Amino acid sequence: MDLPPGLPNQNNKVCRLLKSLYGLKQASRQWFEKLSNSLITYGFTQGKSDCSLFIKKSATSFMALLVYVDNVLLVSDDLQQIQLLKKFLHDQFTIKDLGPLKYFLDLEIARSKTGISLCQQKYALDILQDTDPSAYRRLVGRLLYLTITRPDLAYSVQVLSQFLAKPAVSHHKAAMRVLRYLKATPGHGLFFSSSSKLHLKAFLDSDWAGCIDTRRSITGFAIFLGNSLISWKSKKQATISRYSAEAKYQALAATTCEVQWLVYALQDLQIDHQQPTTLYIDSKSVMSIATNSVQHERTKHIQIDCHLVQEKLQEKLIKLFYIPSRLQLADILTKPLGSLPFYHTLRKMNILNIHVHLEGGCWSIASHIENMELKSKEGKAKAKIDSIH
Numbered sequence: 001m002d003l004p005p006g007l008p009n010q011n012n013k014v015c016r017l018l019k020s021l022y023g024l025k026q027a028s029r030q031w032f033e034k035l036s037n038s039l040i041t042y043g044f045t046q047g048k049s050d051c052s053l054f055i056k057k058s059a060t061s062f063m064a065l066l067v068y069v070d071n072v073l074l075v076s077d078d079l080q081q082i083q084l085l086k087k088f089l090h091d092q093f094t095i096k097d098l099g100p101l102k103y104f105l106d107l108e109i110a111r112s113k114t115g116i117s118l119c120q121q122k123y124a125l126d127i128l129q130d131t132d133p134s135a136y137r138r139l140v141g142r143l144l145y146l147t148i149t150r151p152d153l154a155y156s157v158q159v160l161s162q163f164l165a166k167p168a169v170s171h172h173k174a175a176m177r178v179l180r181y182l183k184a185t186p187g188h189g190l191f192f193s194s195s196s197k198l199h200l201k202a203f204l205d206s207d208w209a210g211c212i213d214t215r216r217s218i219t220g221f222a223i224f225l226g227n228s229l230i231s232w233k234s235k236k237q238a239t240i241s242r243y244s245a246e247a248k249y250q251a252l253a254a255t256t257c258e259v260q261w262l263v264y265a266l267q268d269l270q271i272d273h274q275q276p277t278t279l280y281i282d283s284k285s286v287m288s289i290a291t292n293s294v295q296h297e298r299t300k301h302i303q304i305d306c307h308l309v310q311e312k313l314q315e316k317l318i319k320l321f322y323i324p325s326r327l328q329l330a331d332i333l334t335k336p337l338g339s340l341p342f343y344h345t346l347r348k349m350n351i352l353n354i355h356v357h358l359e360g361g362c363w364s365i366a367s368h369i370e371n372m373e374l375k376s377k378e379g380k381a382k383a384k385i386d387s388i389h
Helices: 027-042 079-093 121-130 136-146 151-163 169-184 244-268 284-291 297-314 329-333 339-348 365-388
Strands: 053-057 062-068 071-076 107-111 115-119 188-193 200-207 218-225 228-236 277-281 318-322 351-353
Touching: 027 053, 027 062, 027 079, 053 244, 062 079, 071 079, 121 136, 121 169, 136 151, 136 169, 151 169, 151 218, 151 228, 151 329, 188 228, 200 244, 200 329, 218 244, 218 329, 228 244, 228 329, 244 277, 244 284, 244 297, 284 297, 284 318, 297 318, 329 339
Parallel strands: 200 277, 277 318
Antiparallel strands: 053 062, 062 071, 107 115, 115 188, 188 351, 200 218, 218 228
16 A cells, blocks of 8 residues: 555555555455454354355254354354354454344344244335435335345346336336335235245246347246245346247256255255255246257257256256146246236235234235235126126
């Protein structure tokens, strides 16, 4: 670094830092290296699936520590071990203990005997209050962070994020429509059941040539651990697919890679997931390609994806199961849905409003579906009576 002002510097000398200073480009890397070395010295093992995850297991206790910059999340089944670790970290770095997990990086966590709820209600309300209609790029960036707990927004935000460089009036109107939906459902979030089985299953789909500007397809998948949604994606594919089966096969390959990473993450957490992950797909053509080792002319340009999926099928990492399109939960991540199938999907994904009991019986998914189904039945009955007359 340059010499501080006031010191004579006749030979153009510079200072050599003995330790990193806050604000330098290398500071974050040096901080993480120091923290990692301290945790490893204490007895932790760094996770292979995620370098920010540290695990310590003994005959009587299990402890997992997750790091995000200078924020640390700690879980264990032994309170005494937690106190010892906190004392060690405080002696090393002078930490601030925030107590049981309730609020972390704009995530609101509520725990009960039935499970854990995760939402971003405060963050959603801040978006609604601070939104500048002209700041399209900033709005989409904040909505992207909101999709951490709101998979129902993933497809809409994925579409809006394609026009950050030069948004048109129609894109602003679409963003305002998303905000109106957000205003009606600020407290929606994910629910992780305590009775959920530790078995992975995934729903995957694609919208062939769904992007009207580039004619690229949209990949969508939702992965559950038991009945709890833990991973999802809505993303435009990198290449153009000539056939719908090709687009779905690329979605299958992307889902397979995510499943493999989740299996590694479970292994880091000392959870042995031996049974194959069930992948639900609504295309028999894709299942035929995946189980047929003979490469045809129509699939030779996606041979890498074919070999990847076939290899994981042979290793029994995954198994394919056909379901009709009306039962495909990944549709919500690939295309716009009507109101009734949209809210039915949210219900199956365990996306709930954890604050509904505090808000005097306000809007909820279950009541909304019931009202919509009642109106649909009334409309059909009226149409039938009119046709008779």
